[in-house]
Amino acid sequence: MRDGDEEKATRQMATAIWNRAVLDGGGRTPGPGDAALAAMMALHGLAMNGGVLDAVGAMSTAKFEEACAGYAFFGFHEVPPLLIRARGALTFRKQVGSFEASFDNEYRAAIPDDGAILSAFKRHLGTNPELYAPIEKPQ
Helix, strand or coil: CCHHHHHHHHHHHHHHHHHHHHHHCCCCCCCHHHHHHHHHHHHHHHHHHHCHHHHHHHCCHHHHHHHHHHHHHCCCCCHHHHHHHHHHHCCCCCCHHHHHHHHHHHHHHHCCCHHHHHHHHHHHHHHCHHHCCCCCCCC
16 A cells, blocks of 8 residues: 555544544444543533533533543543542532633643544554454445
C-alpha cells in the first residue's frame, strides 16, 4: 500500500471508530478504547451543551464513573477530579449556581473543543489499535 493510501485508510478507520463511539455507544462489542471513547464523549456532549454541572447531574453513577475512566484513558487526568468535585457540588443546591462558571471554565481549559479529544483519540489509536474493535464492513 502506498503511503497516501495507508494514511487514507487510517483516517477512515479513525472516523469509523469515532462515529461508532459517538453514534452507537461504541458498538455491539466494543474494545476498551471504544468503550472509553463512547463514555467520555457521552459526558463531553452533555457538558458542551448544558455545562459541566448539568452533565454530571444527568448521568447515573455507573455512566459517570465510566466517563471519568474514559477521560483518564485518553490522558485527560485533570478532568476526573474536576468532574468529581462538580458532582459533589450538586449537593449544595442553593449555591450550585455560583460554582457553575468555575467548573465550565476549568473544563474548557482542559478540553477547549472537540479537537482536543479527537487528537488524543487519534494518538491513542495510532499506538494502541488493538484496543479498538475491528471496523465492520457494510453488508
